[in-house]
Each structure stands twice: as C-alpha cells, then as structure tokens.
Amino acid sequence: MGKVAINIVTGSLQPQETIVGIDLGTTNSLIAIVRSDTHEPIALKDVDGLALVPSIVHFDAYGNITIGNPAKELLIAEPERTIYSVKRLMGKSYKDVSKDSGFFAYHIFDDDTDALVKIKVGDRFNSPIVLSSFILKELKKRAEHILKTPITKAVITVPAYFNDSQRQATRDAGRLAGLDVLRIINEPTAASLAYGIGTKHKEEKTIAVYDLGGGTFDISILTINNGIFEVLSTNGDTYLGGDDIDNLLVKHWQTQTGITDDELKTYKSLAQQFRMKAEEAKIHLSANDIFNGEIDGQTVSINKHQFNEIIKPLVDRTITSCGNALKDAGIKAAQIDAVVMVGGSTRVPFVKESVAKFFGRELYDKLNPDEVVALGAAVQADILAGNNTEMLLLDVTPLSLGIETMGGLMDVLIPRNSKIPNKAGRQYTTQKDGQSGMRISVFQGERDLVADNRKLAEFNLTGIPGMPAGLPKVEVTFLIDADGILKVSATELRSGVAQSIEVKPQYGLTDEEVENMLLDSLTHAKDDIKTRALVEAATEAQQMLDTTEKFLLKYREALTEEETIETNKCMQQLRDAMEAKDKDRIHNATEILNDVSRPYAERVMDSALKDAMRGKSVI
Ligand code: ADP
Numbered sequence: 001m002g003k004v005a006i007n008i009v010t011g012s013l014q015p016q017e018t019i020v021g022i023d024l025g026t027t028n029s030l031i032a033i034v035r036s037d038t039h040e041p042i043a044l045k046d047v048d049g050l051a052l053v054p055s056i057v058h059f060d061a062y063g064n065i066t067i068g069n070p071a072k073e074l075l076i077a078e079p080e081r082t083i084y085s086v087k088r089l090m091g092k093s094y095k096d097v098s099k100d101s102g103f104f105a106y107h108i109f110d111d112d113t114d115a116l117v118k119i120k121v122g123d124r125f126n127s128p129i130v131l132s133s134f135i136l137k138e139l140k141k142r143a144e145h146i147l148k149t150p151i152t153k154a155v156i157t158v159p160a161y162f163n164d165s166q167r168q169a170t171r172d173a174g175r176l177a178g179l180d181v182l183r184i185i186n187e188p189t190a191a192s193l194a195y196g197i198g199t200k201h202k203e204e205k206t207i208a209v210y211d212l213g214g215g216t217f218d219i220s221i222l223t224i225n226n227g228i229f230e231v232l233s234t235n236g237d238t239y240l241g242g243d244d245i246d247n248l249l250v251k252h253w254q255t256q257t258g259i260t261d262d263e264l265k266t267y268k269s270l271a272q273q274f275r276m277k278a279e280e281a282k283i284h285l286s287a288n289d290i291f292n293g294e295i296d297g298q299t300v301s302i303n304k305h306q307f308n309e310i311i312k313p314l315v316d317r318t319i320t321s322c323g324n325a326l327k328d329a330g331i332k333a334a335q336i337d338a339v340v341m342v343g344g345s346t347r348v349p350f351v352k353e354s355v356a357k358f359f360g361r362e363l364y365d366k367l368n369p370d371e372v373v374a375l376g377a378a379v380q381a382d383i384l385a386g387n388n389t390e391m392l393l394l395d396v397t398p399l400s401l402g403i404e405t406m407g408g409l410m411d412v413l414i415p416r417n418s419k420i421p422n423k424a425g426r427q428y429t430t431q432k433d434g435q436s437g438m439r440i441s442v443f444q445g446e447r448d449l450v451a452d453n454r455k456l457a458e459f460n461l462t463g464i465p466g467m468p469a470g471l472p473k474v475e476v477t478f479l480i481d482a483d484g485i486l487k488v489s490a491t492e493l494r495s496g497v498a499q500s501i502e503v504k505p506q507y508g509l510t511d512e513e514v515e516n517m518l519l520d521s522l523t524h525a526k527d528d529i530k531t532r533a534l535v536e537a538a539t540e541a542q543q544m545l546d547t548t549e550k551f552l553l554k555y556r557e558a559l560t561e562e563e564t565i566e567t568n569k570c571m572q573q574l575r576d577a578m579e580a581k582d583k584d585r586i587h588n589a590t591e592i593l594n595d596v597s598r599p600y601a602e603r604v605m606d607s608a609l610k611d612a613m614r615g616k617s618v619i
C-alpha cells in the first residue's frame with residue numbers, strides 16, 4: 001500500500017493494489033492478504049479476532065440481511081430464514097439437487113427442471129450466486145475496513161472437483177459482490193501454496209491434501225511439476241464433516257440426559273443449545289482430555305477416549321476414501337511426498353493420528369487448517385499482483401502472444417493455453433536493402449490482424465549492418481519465465497546485434513476481457529481469414545513491385561522499349577488491384593508482372609554471370 005507501480009501493459013501509473021484471497025467455504029468463509037511489509041499471508045480478522053465468517057445468510061421479515069455469526073445463532077430458531085451450505089447448490093439445477101433436498105432445512109424451490117436452483121425465503125427468491133455474493137460482500141467490507149482501501153480484485157478458491165458451471169457460478173458471485181475475480185483456483189492447490197510446496201523451480205512433488213471441513217470431506221492427490229499443479233484424483237464424501245461429529249455428540253448426550261429426538265424437534269432452541277455445546281466440546285477436546293458442560297440445567301460430559309470411540313467409524317470412512325484416491329491416481333502411499341491437512345475438523349487429534357498412520361509420514365499441519373486455503377489464495381493473488389517474484393506463476397497463457405509482421409499480421413509465437421514457463425523463437429528478415437533497424441511489436445490476442453489485438457510492448461532492433469533485403473537473420477525469442485514475465489528479445493544472427501524488453505502479459509487484463517477477446521476472435525474468424533489472405537497477397541505484390549522498380553533503375557538499357565512499356569503497364573495494373581483491395585486481382589496482376597519480367601531478368605542475370613566469369617582466370 002502506498003506504493004506506486006507502473007503498469008507495463010498500459011504504461012500508466014497506478015497505486016499498488018491489494019488483491020485478496022478468498023476461501024468461500026461450505027461452512028466458513030474468510031479473506032486473506034499477503035502483508036506488503038513481511039510478505040507473509042495473513043487472514044483478516046474482525047474486532048473480536050475472528051477470521052472465520054460462517055457461510056450463513058439470514059433474512060428477517062423486513063428483508064434485512066445478516067451474515068456470519070449473528071446469522072448462525074438463528075440457524076435453528078428460524079430455519080426457513082437462515083440459509084447455510086449454499087455452496088452445495090452452486091451451479092446446480094433442480095434435478096441435480098433433488099436427491100439431496102432432505103438435507104436443507106430451508107425451502108429450495110423445486111420444479112424438477114434443468115434450470116438453476118433458487119431458494120425461497122418469504123416471498124423472495126434467491127439464487128445461490130446471489131446468496132454467495134452476500135457472503136463475499138461481507139468479506140470485502142471487512143478487508144476494506146481493515147486495510148482502509150477499496151478492494152476490487154480477488155482470487156477465489158473452489159473444490160478441485162467443481163465443474164465449469166460451478167466455477168462460473170462462483171465467478172459470477174464475485175462479480176455481483178463487486179469483485180473482479182482474477183482467478184479461480186483449486187482448494188488443494190491453494191493449501192499447498194500456503195505451505196510453499198511446489199513453488200520452486202524444477203520442483204517435482206506428489207502430494208495428498210486431506211480436507212475435513214464442516215460438512216464435506218475431500219481428499220485430492222496432486223502432482224506438481226515445475227510450478228504446474230495437476231489433479232491426479234479426488235475422492236471424498238459430500239456429506240461427511242464436523243457437523244456429523246457434532247451430531248454424534250448430541251446423540252451421546254441424549255442418552256446421558258434422556259432427551260428424546262421428538263423433544264429436540266419440538267424445542268428448537270434446546271436443539272440449538274445442544275448443537276452449539278457439542279461443537280464447543282469437540283473444540284475443547286482437541287486440546288484437553290475432558291469436557292464438562294451444562295445444557296438447560298443438565299450436566300453433560302465426555303472424555304477424549306469416549307469421543308474417539310464415537311467418531312472412529314466416521315474417521316475410518318475418510319481413510320477408506322484416501323485409499324480409493326490413491327488407487328485412482330495409480331500410486332502408493334509411500335510415493336506421497338507430503339500430506340497437507342486442511343479444514344477445521346483436522347484439528348481433532350484422532351483425525352491427525354489416523355491420517356499420519358495411513359500415509360506413514362508426518363503431516364503439514366503447522367498453519368491453521370481452517371485458514372490455510374485462504375492463505376494460499378492470498379499467495380496466488382500476490383503472485384498475480386506482481387509482488388512475488390520468487391514464486392512460480394502456476395498457470396497457462398490466457399491469450400496468444402506474437403509479433404506484428406508485414407502488413408499488420410499477427411504472427412503467433414506462443415499460442416494461448418501454453419504452459420508457463422515457456423520459450424519460443426522464430427526467424428525474420430528485412431524487407432529493404434540496407435535496412436538497419438527492425439521494429440518488434442508484441443501483441444496479445446487471437447485475431448489475425450494486430451490492430452484487433454492488444455499491444456503489449458514495442459522496441460527497435462537497431463544497428464543491423466547494411467545487407468541486401470532478405471539476408472539478415474533476425475531471431476525473435478519469447479520467453480515467459482516462471483513468474484509470468486514475458487521477455488522478448490531480438491538478435492540479428494549474422495552480426496550479433498541484440499535487443500530485448502520485458503513485459504508482464506497477464507497483469508492488467510481481467511478474465512472478462514480475456515473472454516471477450518476470445519469471443520471476438522470466434523465471431524470474426526471468417527473475416528480474419530479473408531483479411532489475412534488479402535494482406536498476404538498485398539505483401540507479396542509490394543515485394544514484386546519493389547524488386548521490379550529496383551531492377552528497372554539498374555538495368556534500364558538492357559530492356560527493349562516494348563518490354564519497358566509492358567512492364568510499366570503491368571505494374572500500374574498491380575497497383576490498381578492493390579488499391580481495390582481485391583485479393584484475386586492482386587494475385588493475377590502479380591503473376592502477370594512476374595511473367596512479363598522473367599525473360600529479361602533471366603537475360604540480364606545470364607550476362608552478369610558471364611561478365612563475372614570472364615573477369616576470373618580459370619585454372
Ligand atoms: P468448510 O471448509 O466446510 O467451510 P472449515 O474448514 O471452516 O469448513 O471447518 C469447519 C469445521 O471445523 C466445523 O465443523 C468446526 O466445528 C470444526 N472445527 C473448528 N475448530 C475445531 C477444533 N478445534 N476441533 C475440532 N473441530 C473444529
């Protein structure tokens with residue numbers, strides 16, 4: 001903050017902007033940044049020191065909306081007005097969720113179609129996207145309050161198994177909340193980033209990310225190779241998490257206190273107290289051996305041993321999933337280099353012990369497991385902001401990168417979706433005799449004409465020694481390093497003259513702009529092919545005209561008067577055709593000029609050769 005940076009893409013000065021990382025969780029959400037002074041990722045906390053915002057939205061009868069902890073307190077008292085686990089509905093149609101509808105205490109409007117689900121509260125319908133945007137807005141507000149600066153850019157995480165429509169829904173939620181979502185990244189990828197795993201050059205690792213949250217369990221097996229993360233397999237249970245542990249505890253205390261299921265159904269506030277107390281006990285037991293408490297005047301208790309017994313079947317199920325994930329990935333537990341623990345429920349010691357035993361190794365569990373995903377998102381955000389040059393940018397090029405060639409055509413050196421880091425090179429030459437400089441203009445985009453693409457940078461390669469056109473060999477090299485910085489260099493190979501420039505291709509382009517540019521290229525594909533053909537024909541024609549003119553100047557007396565007249569006529573026809581921008585006419589006129597000039601050109605060349613031979617003594 002307070003720093004000023006130059007945006008190389010636009011050339012404009014801009015204040016260094018904080019890009020935030022957001023974990024939009026099923027149970028809890030939070031927002032994190034990388035501190036500009038210490039370069040450490042931190043979760044942003046409220047005045048009470050709490051980083052987690054329960055992903056719960058409450059609507060009162062007047063349409064007022066509360067988010068987070070205040071909403072959580074109303075969960076059981078006002079089930080119809082308190083929306084939780086909305087992440088489960090992201091990007092889903094009514095058909096998708098029909099089998100799960102028993103899980104939700106609120107009203108999912110159900111018309112059994114392929115349309116996206118909506119949730120009814122009072123007479124108001126809300127899409128999961130809108131509900132998620134409320135949570136994101138709350139997080140944004142928190143960050144702005146703490147950082148005292150507007151926040152407009154974010155990286156948001158999603159489960160590795162999220163499909164395109166779920167990812168798109170998440171992106172839309174961000175947009176609705178006033179956030180430009182620079183990137184959607186996988187939660188397990190974020191978790192490993194937070195630990196700095198896989199961020200070094202040439203690093204090759206296979207890791208397991210074990211994520212036991214509030215309502216879901218995910219195990220992901222990833223490989224990381226030179227900064228590129230690849231998901232080998234995912235497994236898990238979408239209805240297994242800390243909530244289930246709480247429910248088992250409630251059951252346990254029901255036997256202790258004699259409170260029946262029916263009573264809990266009738267007395268909602270009692271049920272709420274049971275649930276809250278159960279969570280409290282569970283959290284207490286993560287650090288202590290015994291819990292004693294009171295619910296509605298009755299004492300409840302549980303010790304660690306009992307607790308472990310109760311949850312063992314649940315933990316065993318997660319271990320079975322781990323085995324299946326390994327099997328799907330085709331690897332053995334011993335081949336895993338690191339096991340990363342994610343999700344609040346992995347604070348339970350028995351869970352840690354079981355996972356460590358299964359994989360036979362120590363766990364990455366030093367960071368807060370419920371913060372680690374957001375911290376990793378912040379790390380990715382920091383890389384995108386260009387603040388972190390030590391780490392790899394884990395990505396592919398969103399748009400093609402190339403340079404302008406004759407006639408304003410785009411010559412692509414690195415196509416879109418190429419993995420980063422990347423290197424590509426191509427040779428070019430001069431158009432004119434004695435040409436001493438060459439302009440290298442770097443563009444980004446999918447259109448055939450550079451005019452329709454986005455210019456990133458431009459420089460001149462100067463000092464090329466005088467040579468006939470076509471003789472210099474100018475090698476242009478594009479190098480995108482692991483930090484996402486594009487370095488363009490041009491070298492004239494015969495003389496060794498060289499020049500280079502650095503560009504940051506990603507920064508400054510939103511995903512939306514990238515999408516638009518791609519869309520544009522599709523819409524204009526046909527036009528572009530036509531234009532390219534015309535430009536190519538015109539380029540060839542211009543070269544033909546230039547050579548002919550040069551020839552006439554030098555060898556005028558070698559031509560008959562008829563030949564000169566004919567040649568001038570053909571040249572004029574070619575110029576007219578170029579003027580008319582008629583590709584076929586240009587083509588024909590070029591051919592004709594070529595045919596007319598060939599005989600005398602050969603004649604002149606022959607005699608020049610004979611002259612040269614005569615001058616030499618042949619032994
Ligand atoms: P999600 O990824 O589903 O949004 P989190 O990673 O925030 O969820 O995990 C939330 C779960 O973690 C809740 O069930 C909560 O009770 C549980 N949890 C938080 N802290 C502890 C703890 N110290 N011991 C056991 N469980 C905990």
Ligand code: MG
Pocket residue numbers: 025026213343373
């Ligand atoms: Mg989570």
